[in-house]
Amino acid sequence: MTQIKTAKFTVIKQHICQKIESGQWQQHDKVPSENELAEQFSVSRMTARRALQELTEQGLLIRSQGSGTFVATFKSQSSLLEIRNIADEIQERGHKHHALQMILSGVELNHEVAILLGLTEGDNAYYSEVLHFENGDPIQLEQRYVNSKLVPNYLQQDFTIITPHEYLSSEAPLTEATHEIEAVLAASNVCQFLAIETNTPCLQVKRRTWSSQGVVSLATLTAAGHKYRLGSHLTFNF
Amino acid sequence: MTQIKTAKFTVIKQHICQKIESGQWQQHDKVPSENELAEQFSVSRMTARRALQELTEQGLLIRSQGSGTFVATFKSQSSLLEIRNIADEIQERGHKHHALQMILSGVELNHEVAILLGLTEGDNAYYSEVLHFENGDPIQLEQRYVNSKLVPNYLQQDFTIITPHEYLSSEAPLTEATHEIEAVLAASNVCQFLAIETNTPCLQVKRRTWSSQGVVSLATLTAAGHKYRLGSHLTFNF
């Protein structure tokens, strides 16, 4: 049995999150100062500070030198701000989703992917390529590396009946994700899959997802620019 | 004379950025360890660590416990989850921002733009085109319609010394925004401004912003795909 030790700053973060989530601390309430938290949790000020700092970066808190730390405003929402299942999105548009599983296999990691997955060059992982269709029209190619240590049964799935995202969410619940969005000209084989001309601009989203155990998966989602669009809606309620 | 002191960790960050950008440190090269940087800059390890940490969060570096810190892929990157001032973003990369004001005038609204601004076809509004440069390289074209009722003095500004975003934020604080992101082939005149070939894919962000009084502005931000990238970092603590 491996007992994973929870860092002290994580305990403090969770404590603050719980206060906010439960409503005990409302928007724009003052939260305890670094010194108060340090004393309360019997840690150094630097450790209490880190908890406040990270929650600030995550947008839950707002800090103001000289005056204090306050609960931020809720909140941003959008398809970019949440990780959606493409099948659900398509169905919500009243359209029909289906998928083709092009590749599903083990793979030996190169240096770059290994580092991004938190593994080592030469380690084995899983790789899948799934093409998603909306009303019979190919709309998105999903190329995905999966950490085989965290999701050992990935190769036994049938991704024509469940999306990789859906399966991964059930096996290793998301705790964190990063997106990088670029406009690219897709490789010619990708263009063939998507049934577009080779000089069509494509939106490419690289998504890295974490569970509490570490990096779960590294996905490259490519879609033709004229068929697909990302949206986000932010609100700032002062 | 106000002398702004640069924090030590910022100096180290800029040094590392410069090494990467100049090509002295290539992708996946190992960068100096915390201890090496601490000695080199005569700072404590915690300070050197902070520089590496923040650059990692910004996506320029990748860290791996036990093996070291490595250069990630370098591209300009901006966050999707907050509305940032492009001049600030560029300065945080240790680069120099400047802008050219191509157009600044009154304009009669067509049907589509009028509706998006919450006005009526034929109403007058303001229109600006500003080209943003990073280290002398044209990086983003900003085309913006502005609600003249909410920001009456827009035409009197000099957008080479303050960005439209900065000015609008001071005049009509943001309460809400929407983004739509697409990959497009830019019009030929836009390509000329951005100094790119006409078949280069571009990231195009359409941003509509609200203040408490209504729709403030409608901006189309176009950037070359190979120079610019959008990023977001999500956490799920709840």
Place this chain on the structure above:
DNA sequence: AAGTGGTCTAGACCACCAG
């Protein structure tokens, strides 16, 4: 003037990865 956050130091112990 007191309290707050912002920066920084000079140590420490640990877990992990390499040779």
Place this chain on the structure above:
DNA sequence: TGGTGGTCTAGACCACTTA
């Protein structure tokens, strides 16, 4: 085993805000 990053401490000085 030695180097790396991850966490943590117990101080310190500064800039800023509020009273």
